[in-house]
Amino acid sequence: MMMTNKLWALKVTFRQLTALVPSCAAALLLGAAPLALQAQVRPAVTRSVDEPARVPYAYSVTPTCPFTNQCTANFPVVPAGKRLRVNQVSMIFFFSNGAGFFMVHRNTGNEALSAWPVTAFGGAYYGALFSSTQAVDLIYEAGEAPVLEFGQNAGNTIFADTRNRFGVTGYIVDTTP
Numbered sequence: 001m002m003m004t005n006k007l008w009a010l011k012v013t014f015r016q017l018t019a020l021v022p023s024c025a026a027a028l029l030l031g032a033a034p035l036a037l038q039a040q041v042r043p044a045v046t047r048s049v050d051e052p053a054r055v056p057y058a059y060s061v062t063p064t065c066p067f068t069n070q071c072t073a074n075f076p077v078v079p080a081g082k083r084l085r086v087n088q089v090s091m092i093f094f095f096s097n098g099a100g101f102f103m104v105h106r107n108t109g110n111e112a113l114s115a116w117p118v119t120a121f122g123g124a125y126y127g128a129l130f131s132s133t134q135a136v137d138l139i140y141e142a143g144e145a146p147v148l149e150f151g152q153n154a155g156n157t158i159f160a161d162t163r164n165r166f167g168v169t170g171y172i173v174d175t176t177p
Contacts, residue, residue, distance in 0.1 A: 089136055106145075
């Protein structure tokens with residue numbers, strides 16, 4: 001009886017050993033690999049300028065309308081050592097009719113980046129409204145500024161209302177080392 005128990009114990013041990021053979025073989029192979037292959041070289045720790053250190057940026061600006069069918073808004077210039085990443089632009093204009101466009105520029109308005117058609121819709125007691133919110137991914141470097149524009153065909157008039165607004169949201173990051 002004692003002999004049978006010892007044999008069974010040996011079988012279990014043998015089964016356990018055969019199960020370990022593949023992982024032991026792998027360990028032996030890795031141990032034999034040159035040290036250069038095993039070493040992990042990591043870059044020096046640096047600060048990520050587009051990650052957690054970003055500062056939220058949100059501006060809402062009343063437009064200036066140099067013509068009766070065009071309104072623009074100049075946003076603040078990005079300070080030195082900073083970068084602005086714009087995620088969304090928006091506009092709302094009250095009591096205007098027809099169709100037009102909503103455009104994003106860089107700096108003075110001469111560098112158009114994107115444009116969308118907009119059409120007036122009935123805003124109940126607000127009258128006819130133009131409203132648009134667009135998801136974008138635009139980068140403005142130090143010294144540059146977002147400019148938004150709303151325009152209509154000649155003969156249409158954008159009604160001057162103190163509630164008319166342009167908006168920009170995103171975040172600013174520090175680019176200095």
